[in-house]
Amino acid sequence: MxxxxxxxxxxxxxxxxxxxxxxxxxxxxxxxxxxxxxxxxxxxxxxxxxxxxxxxxxxxxxxxxxxxxxxxxxxxxxxxxxxxxxxxxxxxxxxxxxxxxxxxxxxxxxxxxPGCYPTAFLALVAPLVRAGLVPADWPLTYNATSGYSGGGKAMIAEFEGGGTDTAFRAYALGLAHKHLPEMQAHAGLAHPPVFAPAVARLNRGMLGEVPLALRQLPGRPEIARIEDTLAAAYADSALVSVAPGDAATIAIEENAGTDRMTLRVCGNADSGHVRLVATLDNLGKxxxxxxxxxxxxxxxxxxxxxxxx
CATH class of the missing domain: 3.40.50.720 (NAD(P)-binding Rossmann-like Domain)
Incomplete structure (x- = not known):
């Protein structure tokens, strides 16, 4: 039936x-x-x-x-x-x-x-907060760029109908985006992240990243532990996967047209810095x-x- x-x-x-x-x-x-x-x-x-x-x-x-x-x-x-x-x-x-x-x-x-931007942020951050690697009150920054289809028919018409010739546009500069409450609540954070969204001249695709200075975190976790924690969190998922973080570049279109989401931990062991990166389709996952x-x-x-x- x-x-x-x-x-x-x-x-x-x-x-x-x-x-x-x-x-x-x-x-x-x-x-x-x-x-x-x-x-x-x-x-x-x-x-x-x-x-x-x-x-x-x-x-x-x-x-x-x-x-x-x-x-x-x-x-x-x-x-x-x-x-x-x-x-x-x-x-x-x-x-x-x-x-x-x-x-x-x-x-x-x-x-x-979920919202498209929060999906990437939560996939990257929530397991680390649960594991105690990132404190709930840690000051986080989230930079993310979406294809223009995420703005609906009006934005699609703007980009495809000649209303704008921009290649990349930052927005929500008042830092009060409506996705902030769900990012904070479902990641278990004491404060919302600093959220820097943008739209690019492509129809579908999304790339979001959260930078971390591991040596400033309590316990000073190593890059491998961050990656292992994310890999364990999604080990049974058919849609969310953790790929090696040694890619020379990561394309925003990587998962466009699919319902997959790929996570990466791109790091520098000497500086102790990492960029947690997620790619997905803003209209898919x-x-x-x-x-x-x-x-x-x-x-x-x-x-x-x-x-x-």
Whole structure:
């Protein structure tokens, strides 16, 4: 028997990606609304409550409103917005985040899909904080660059329609990005990191890095211990892997078009400095791919169904 799924916001960038991934699957049946009914609140509410699982690909306020429409029902929800990523009662949808996280997602009714930037940051930092190698109150910096598709239709039109000729643009210079609360909360940090996001002239891809001066950390951990800790954390993952940190260069497009995430510990033993580097697809493991993975887990299906390895 197929799982009945409604994508609320199926015409946005993430919604389109998820719909295309699910459309040809025999274990999934999609509830579809035409243009007129998609804008009808009653029709949307009916579809939300008829679904086994609803995926919200909406702006934050609209996602909160949609979740409220099924508050008394049985529909399970995956929210791809940032509205519920640190909200009480919601399970964070990053199965690889730690022991038991996939099991918590499997039994949850309300799951909040991670942001693309936090996915890379948490993959790099959370295991090190858990292991005591990085103190919870350590001042961290996170530099990350995404493809412009992460900005949705408006940014895609800007870059592809001649609205800008820039190659690289830094933003969120007020240092109050909406992803900071989820990075702090799910890494177990006492303070948010200094977050320096940017967008580059490529459609898909993401590269994030966290620099560390190991000799200033308590215990002065060696590079190999940092790498071994990350490798152990993702040893059983089919999507997240740790590659050797001796690469001469790392391309932001490395995992574009896939649902993989690759982590590296690039270090200098003489200086004791490392750059923790993660590459992923901002629309794959950073958005639609993560939502499909969570859907699979919640529905008791093959966790990798519909994913690109």
């Amino acid at each position: 197929s799982v009945l799924v409604f994508i609320d916001g199926a015409v946005g960038t993430t919604g389109i990606d998820i719909r295309e991934r699910l459309g040809g699957r025999g274990d999934i049946a999609l509830i579809a609304l035409d243009e007129a009914r998609r804008k009808d609140p009653a029709a949307r509410a009916e579809a939300l409550n008829d679904a086994d699982i609803a995926i919200l690909c909406l702006p934050d306020d609209a996602a909160r409103e949609a979740a409220a429409l099924v508050a008394g029902g049985t529909t399970r929800i995956i929210d791809a917005s940032s509205a519920h990523r640190v909200a009480a009662g919601w399970t964070y949808g990053f199965p690889e985040l730690g022991a038991g996280q996939a099991e918590r997602i499997a039994t949850a009714r309300l799951v909040s899909n 950073g958005a639609g791919g993560a939502a499909v993975q969570n859907l699979n887990i919640m529905a008791g299906l093959d966790p990798l169904a519909g994913l690109v390895l």
